[in-house]
Amino acid sequence: MIAAHAHGDRTPDEMLAHESASLDALAAGIRNPTLDGLRSHLFTSGHFRPARHDYYDPRNSFLDEVLARRVGIPITLAVVAMEVGRRVGVPLDGVGMPGHFLLRDKVDRTVFVDPYHQGRVLDAAGCRALYRTVAGDGAAWHDEFLDPVDKVAIVARILANLKAAYHRRRDTAGLRWVMALRTRLPPPYADPPDEFARLMAPLN
Numbered sequence: 001m002i003a004a005h006a007h008g009d010r011t012p013d014e015m016l017a018h019e020s021a022s023l024d025a026l027a028a029g030i031r032n033p034t035l036d037g038l039r040s041h042l043f044t045s046g047h048f049r050p051a052r053h054d055y056y057d058p059r060n061s062f063l064d065e066v067l068a069r070r071v072g073i074p075i076t077l078a079v080v081a082m083e084v085g086r087r088v089g090v091p092l093d094g095v096g097m098p099g100h101f102l103l104r105d106k107v108d109r110t111v112f113v114d115p116y117h118q119g120r121v122l123d124a125a126g127c128r129a130l131y132r133t134v135a136g137d138g139a140a141w142h143d144e145f146l147d148p149v150d151k152v153a154i155v156a157r158i159l160a161n162l163k164a165a166y167h168r169r170r171d172t173a174g175l176r177w178v179m180a181l182r183t184r185l186p187p188p189y190a191d192p193p194d195e196f197a198r199l200m201a202p203l204n
Helices: 002-007 012-028 035-044 064-067 074-088 124-135 151-169 172-182 195-201
Strands: 092-095 102-105 111-115 120-122
Touching: 002 012, 012 035, 012 064, 035 074, 035 195, 064 074, 074 092, 074 102, 074 111, 074 124, 074 151, 074 195, 111 124, 151 172, 172 195
Parallel strands: none
Antiparallel strands: 092 102, 102 111, 111 120
8 A cells, every 4th residue: 555655656456466476476485484484585595685775765665665676674574574474374473662673473472583684583682682772772661662563553653664754855745645644544643634734844
């Protein structure tokens, strides 16, 4: 849906069919359908790499672009891993830790995966250490940061990333459609109707 709004030349159903075929092909290439096999296939074999040179490029938030370019940010790389994992019987949850999206093994809930750093495996202490590098040593930690999040929360967070990316670029057209989608999210994720006008004021 997000990519369809961004590109404007295909419907969400058309985008879904295209992206599903790409995910099916990735899943078909996994010879060892375990968490280690999934991690190796996606993140250490050169299939996907982190967006280090232009982290805030909006393309890093579009699933079709991530699949085509094999480059993404933590949350979109996590979505790829969740969808490929679902296809091969490796169930993963998305974890909305502030500042850095993670994955959690649904079978062994003490195991976390960082899709942005070559799929490295972390325990809870490792996640806290990663959080400190992102948020600063003095930032408060809450164990709830490692709770799984649902699909609506993932969509909301991707749209929040795009909102920030387009605002940084002063891209009014991009910001407009992102804000239109964000106002339609259910509580507590929806922006107030006047949020777009507030964001536009400094750019006017």
